[in-house]
Amino acid sequence: MKTGSRLEKVLEKGQFAVTSECGPPRGADPDVIREKGALLKGVVDAANITDCQTSVVRMSSLASCLILKEMGFDPILQMVTRDRNRIAIQSDILGAAALGINNILCLSGDHQRFGDHPQAKNVYDIDSIQLIMTVKKMRDEGRFLNDDELTKPPKLFIGAAANPFADPVEIRALRLAKKAAAGAQFIQTQCIFNLERFGQWMREVVDRGLHEKVAILAGVTPLKSVGMGKYMKNLVPGMDVPDQVIERLKGVPKEKQSEEGIKFCIETIEQVREMEGVRGVHIMAIEWEEKVREIAEGAGLLPRPKV
Amino acid sequence: MHLMKAFEEGMDGVYVAGCLEGECHFLRGNLRAKKRVGHVQGILAALGINPERLQMYNLSAAMGGRFAQIAREMTERVRALGPSPVTTGKGREFVEEEQEEKGQ
């Protein structure tokens, strides 16, 4: 099924894809998105807008995607199942497609306990894998979850997240298989600091032939400082930051740490590019979007191909 | 229940004597008693009664001297605290400041 997605086209042409993300503001100012978008112009094939990441209220992903689209980007709508039931989900899927948004990333979402409104009631009517199934059913069968026919199927390129570093280790590739079976077409992984463990996961994925069913984009994040490294190591769920990485940053003077973090990020991209089955990178420069261009350039990913 | 009743009846202080830890005739009775004393101290504090009015001591039956010492200590303590607010009826004598901070 061909959608209008630029990301889909780049992957189909066998090119190494580049995606990044923008975190929307905690207010109603659209210019924040425009400024972040401007930093990514010409650098990425598609850009995610996160959906109340870590359960913190931000401008909606759907609205922010439209702003990016108006700037000429191919946005990726991130949708979590934490906050909306299947009625709202199917409604938003139709809305996104109607607005010309071509990509959707299906997630369960960080639990509300992490966020700024821990007293909220969560939803989790369906989980991330069932969300993938839902988009696929609407797109390929032209039906809602209750089997009623919808009038015009939404054309969306379906993505999901994968975390090679979460436990239990032995089912992580199997879980990816489930996502592929449900209809996922591209995957963005959690950011990689432990290359050995990532390599092991990729080998398992390739053994199962999953790399041919889904396009895997390896996630990378530049570390700004030792403090950031420690925070991610200890306080962010599902993250594996080996001690050597922190030590490497500690080994340089404070003003040079961010430079070293970017260097490590570029090296990571170069290494994962060599691994079989990795078809692109997803650069997550949290609140540091201005560095994405530098990283992409340093890793030899620019200019982006014409499709 | 016995502890709570004693304060309800207007006792100014109550102390519980148990065997030395590790030497309980009933094996762990003294340890369980300690926890229950702690529980009642919590209730007293919530009611605005100084939990120091309730104490637990550990000693063996042969320690007559220690018993006398404890008796004196407890008497002094309770005397210093004055009559229980249960008898004076003048309101709380104790505010759980620590608890309030923790609650923030």
Add this chain to the structure above:
Amino acid sequence: MIVAEAKPIEEVLAMIDRYDKIILAGCKECVAVCAAGGEKEVQLLASALRTARKTAGRELEIREVTLERQCDPEYVEGIRGFAGDYQAILSIACGVGVQYMAEHYKTIPALPGLNTLFMGGSLEQGVWSERCQGCGTCILHLTGGICPVTRCAKSLFNGPCGGSAHGKCEVDKEIECGWQLIIDRLKELGEFEARYTELFPIKDWSTSRDGGQRTITREDLKQ
């Protein structure tokens, strides 16, 4: 059993502040087992409330009673004879009991002395843990006897999520990851291949809460 815990005593005192004569009603079932509302708790709470009143120079008369259950009309009727003499009923049964008191004694306020929390069981003396959320469509035979609705913080049916680490849930390191438990159990039972690789279909939540109170009727047992 239904597991509840005592409300902070200050909250209870505030609730009964305007009353001088109350009934304190306990229950011999679930709340007795979790040491929140049984006969012992009735005695202790009554003594504590009276003590608090004396401290403030006021009186409080409490009629202490512990019923077999507060969720059956026959037992709740047990206080009919003297209820009218009191200004309020402070119930330390679960939320069901408090409501039964309210329904049976319409002119007397029924007050909750406990916060009712969950359906669960004892892990060891003094520790009670949630196990069931009453979703109405039990699938424990498919998940090795471990409930994904209750034990997974996100109630995932195709878990675990990416936040599972060392068998613990991302929400709280003290909470075990429900899906880790399910996977381990399925392996022990030799059911892992059969159960885990399948995509779990979307749940029908209509048998769960949110539809007003659920009522079941057994025609064969009605009088």
